[in-house]
Amino acid sequence: MLDHHIEFKFDGVSEVSVPWGVGVLKVVASGQDVNVTHAQLSRVVGQAGFIKKSSRSITVVVVSDDPAFLAVFAEWSFKGHLQVWSTRFLVLTRLPLKCLLHLRSTLAKTNSMLIIINHEPSPKCSVFVELPYSSGDSQPQTVAWWTPSRGLAPTFLLPLFPDKFYRLAMGPRLLVAHVPNSVFKTKVVHDPDAPGGRRVVILSPVATLLETVSEAMNFTYDYVTPADRAWGVEQPDGSWTGMTGMSVREEVDISLGLFTITAARAKVVDFTFPVDIMNNRMIVGRGKPEVNPWSFLQPLDVSPVRTWWVWERVLLGVWMLTTVVLTRSYTGNLVSLLAVRYIPMPIQSLRDVVDNPITFLVQKGSSQADTIQTAESGVFRDINNLQKEGRFQTFDASEVTKNLDVKVRRGDHTLIHVDDVTKMMMAQDFSVTGKCDFYLAREEFLTAMGAMAGPKDSPLINAVSRRIITVREAGIYDHWTNSYTPNMTTCLNPPTTMAVRSSISLSNIWGTLVVYVAGLAISFHVFCFELIYSHLREYGNIRKIHRYIKDAKVLPQSYGNMGLGPKHDGLQYDFATGMLHRRTYRKTVIAEREMFILLWLIGLSFRKIAKRMRTSATTVRRTSSGDEVPRSHQIVLGPHTPW
Incomplete structure (x- = not known):
C-alpha cells in the first residue's frame, strides 16, 4: 500500500489520484487506431512501473475481454519490468481458457492468478493458477471458486498466489549453460531421462551446489556449452557473448559458474545470492635453487625493533660483552648457510609482471580479461600494453591445466585466476608430482562477489537464491571448497630455501x-x-x-x-x-x-x-x-x- 498521495498526468488519460494506495489506469481501445492503443498502453505500463518503485509491493489487476489487449499488455509489462516476482498479477476476464493460450507462458512465470467469470447457468468465478514449466496439454490448477451464495471456496490444493518456484511441481528438465574447465574433473553417470541415457557430472563445489539445489527444488538439467566457450563480455553493438549472452537471449534457464557481479552484467541478467567473495591472484612457477653469495650477512640480520637510543646502546654493550659467543655462533651459522640454496620468487604483484620479462595469461571472455583490456589508466593499462611486446595472451577455459603444466611451470609465464581455483590447481599438481612447483603472488586484486546468473526478471533465480542462502548460512559450501581437493593447503606457503650436500666453491x-x-x-x-x-x-x-x-x-x-x-x-x-x-x-x-x-x-x-x-x-x-x-x-x- 502507498503511504503518500501520488498523481499521474499523461496525454489520453485523465488525471488519476491515488490517495489510499489504489491507482486506476484506463486505456480506451474501441474506436481507436491500434498504434494509438499501443502508445497509450506503453505509457500506462510506465506509470505502473513508477507505482512499483514507490511501493514495497503492488498488485496489478488487469480487466479485459479482448485477447489482443491481454497479449499486448503481457508484452509491454515484460518490457517495463513489471513481471517480477514481487508484483502480483490478477487477470479478470470472461474469456474461456481456450482463448487464453497465448497468456499461459506469462501466467506461468509470474506471481499471478487468472479469474474467469461465467454467468451460465448461474454467476460463478473460477480462480486458476498456471504452474511453471507445464506441458501444452495440461490445464491450469484450480485454487478456488466464488459464488454469490457460498462466497470464496478454496480447493486447498494450492493457496492463493502460491510460491510456485519454491518447489517445482512439474519436475521440469532445465538447460544450464556451462563452460568446461580443465581444472574440474568430470564423470559420466547413468540417467535414463538424459539424452543417450548418460549424464555428465562436474566435480566442483559450484556444480555440487547446483545439484543440491536441483534436488531441493525438484528439477533436473542438461548442460549446454556456448560456441565461443566464454563467460561473456559486451560487444560494441550491445550484444553479449558466451554464457551471459545465452542468458540474455533466454536460451538457458541458469548459467553455472561464479560470475563476477559487474554493473554491466547486472543490467542484462539477474544474479543469485552471492555464493562467494572472490579474489584474483597470480600463480607463478617456482625457480630453480640458486646460491646466494651474500648469505654471510644473514647471521647478522636479527631485525631488532627500534625503540630508543638508550636501548640500542645497551644492546651494543651486551653484544660487546658476548663477542666471543657471537663469533662462534656466526661461524656455525655461516657454514650452515653456505650449504643452503635459495628459490627465487620475484613475481609478487602486477607491477612485477610489467617490470620483469614474463608473459601474462588470462582466460578469454572473462571479466578479468575485459577489465584489463578496457582499462584506461593504472597498472591494468600497463598490463594491456604488454600485447605490443607479445607478453599478454588469452586462453580457453579447457586449456587451463595445459598452460599451467607447460608454460607456467617453465617460469616465463604467469596465470591469473580466482583464488580458490589457483589453490585447486596447485593441489592437483602436488597430488600428481609430489612437489610444490608453483607459488601464489602476495597481491590480491579485482575482489568481487561471485554468483550464478539467469535471464532478467526470472523467478527461478529468486527461488535458487533462497536455497543458496540456506547452504551458505549452514557453512556447507565452505566445507565443500576446503575438502573437495586433497592437499589444498600443502603448497600455500612453500619453503624458500633448500639444504644441499656439496663442497663450498x-x-x-x-x-x-x-x-x-x-x-x-x-x-x-x-x-x-x-x-x-x-x-x-x-x-x-x-x-x-x-x-x-x-x-x-x-x-x-x-x-x-x-x-x-x-x-x-x-x-x-x-x-x-x-x-x-x-x-x-x-x-x-x-x-x-x-x-x-x-x-x-x-x-x-x-x-x-x-x-x-x-x-x-x-x-x-x-x-x-x-x-x-x-x-x-x-x-x-x-x-x-x-x-
Missing part, C-alpha cells in the same frame, strides 16, 4: 671476497688521501711562516739557524702569541679508551666526553702543552721584532 663465497677487496680499495684510497692532505697542510703552514718571517724582516742567517727549511720537522707557529712551538704527540692508553666507551654507552656524546675530560676521544692526539722552542729560536712578529 667460489660461487658460495665470492660475495665475501667482493667485500674484502672493496674494503682494501677504500682503505688504500683513504690512506693516499691522508698522505696528500698532510703534505699539503704542512706545505701551507711553511708558506705562512715564510711570509710572516719575510714581513718581520728576519735575517737570513737567523732564519737558517731556526731550522725552518722546506723540510722542517716538529714546529708549529702560534698566531695568537707569535711564537713557534715544537709539536709532541703521544698515544692514548687502554684505560682511557675503555672510559670513553663506557661514558658513551651511558648516553654521553663524544663532544660532552671531550669537554668534561679536557681531552679528545681520538686514539692519537697532541699534548695539552707542547714543548716550546728555545728562546734563541723564538720569533715574535710585529713592528718591533726583537732578536
Whole structure:
C-alpha cells in the first residue's frame, strides 16, 4: 500500500489520484487506431512501473475481454519490468481458457492468478493458477471458486498466489549453460531421462551446489556449452557473448559458474545470492635453487625493533660483552648457510609482471580479461600494453591445466585466476608430482562477489537464491571448497630455501671476497688521501711562516739557524702569541679508551666526553702543552721584532 498521495498526468488519460494506495489506469481501445492503443498502453505500463518503485509491493489487476489487449499488455509489462516476482498479477476476464493460450507462458512465470467469470447457468468465478514449466496439454490448477451464495471456496490444493518456484511441481528438465574447465574433473553417470541415457557430472563445489539445489527444488538439467566457450563480455553493438549472452537471449534457464557481479552484467541478467567473495591472484612457477653469495650477512640480520637510543646502546654493550659467543655462533651459522640454496620468487604483484620479462595469461571472455583490456589508466593499462611486446595472451577455459603444466611451470609465464581455483590447481599438481612447483603472488586484486546468473526478471533465480542462502548460512559450501581437493593447503606457503650436500666453491663465497677487496680499495684510497692532505697542510703552514718571517724582516742567517727549511720537522707557529712551538704527540692508553666507551654507552656524546675530560676521544692526539722552542729560536712578529 502507498503511504503518500501520488498523481499521474499523461496525454489520453485523465488525471488519476491515488490517495489510499489504489491507482486506476484506463486505456480506451474501441474506436481507436491500434498504434494509438499501443502508445497509450506503453505509457500506462510506465506509470505502473513508477507505482512499483514507490511501493514495497503492488498488485496489478488487469480487466479485459479482448485477447489482443491481454497479449499486448503481457508484452509491454515484460518490457517495463513489471513481471517480477514481487508484483502480483490478477487477470479478470470472461474469456474461456481456450482463448487464453497465448497468456499461459506469462501466467506461468509470474506471481499471478487468472479469474474467469461465467454467468451460465448461474454467476460463478473460477480462480486458476498456471504452474511453471507445464506441458501444452495440461490445464491450469484450480485454487478456488466464488459464488454469490457460498462466497470464496478454496480447493486447498494450492493457496492463493502460491510460491510456485519454491518447489517445482512439474519436475521440469532445465538447460544450464556451462563452460568446461580443465581444472574440474568430470564423470559420466547413468540417467535414463538424459539424452543417450548418460549424464555428465562436474566435480566442483559450484556444480555440487547446483545439484543440491536441483534436488531441493525438484528439477533436473542438461548442460549446454556456448560456441565461443566464454563467460561473456559486451560487444560494441550491445550484444553479449558466451554464457551471459545465452542468458540474455533466454536460451538457458541458469548459467553455472561464479560470475563476477559487474554493473554491466547486472543490467542484462539477474544474479543469485552471492555464493562467494572472490579474489584474483597470480600463480607463478617456482625457480630453480640458486646460491646466494651474500648469505654471510644473514647471521647478522636479527631485525631488532627500534625503540630508543638508550636501548640500542645497551644492546651494543651486551653484544660487546658476548663477542666471543657471537663469533662462534656466526661461524656455525655461516657454514650452515653456505650449504643452503635459495628459490627465487620475484613475481609478487602486477607491477612485477610489467617490470620483469614474463608473459601474462588470462582466460578469454572473462571479466578479468575485459577489465584489463578496457582499462584506461593504472597498472591494468600497463598490463594491456604488454600485447605490443607479445607478453599478454588469452586462453580457453579447457586449456587451463595445459598452460599451467607447460608454460607456467617453465617460469616465463604467469596465470591469473580466482583464488580458490589457483589453490585447486596447485593441489592437483602436488597430488600428481609430489612437489610444490608453483607459488601464489602476495597481491590480491579485482575482489568481487561471485554468483550464478539467469535471464532478467526470472523467478527461478529468486527461488535458487533462497536455497543458496540456506547452504551458505549452514557453512556447507565452505566445507565443500576446503575438502573437495586433497592437499589444498600443502603448497600455500612453500619453503624458500633448500639444504644441499656439496663442497663450498667460489660461487658460495665470492660475495665475501667482493667485500674484502672493496674494503682494501677504500682503505688504500683513504690512506693516499691522508698522505696528500698532510703534505699539503704542512706545505701551507711553511708558506705562512715564510711570509710572516719575510714581513718581520728576519735575517737570513737567523732564519737558517731556526731550522725552518722546506723540510722542517716538529714546529708549529702560534698566531695568537707569535711564537713557534715544537709539536709532541703521544698515544692514548687502554684505560682511557675503555672510559670513553663506557661514558658513551651511558648516553654521553663524544663532544660532552671531550669537554668534561679536557681531552679528545681520538686514539692519537697532541699534548695539552707542547714543548716550546728555545728562546734563541723564538720569533715574535710585529713592528718591533726583537732578536
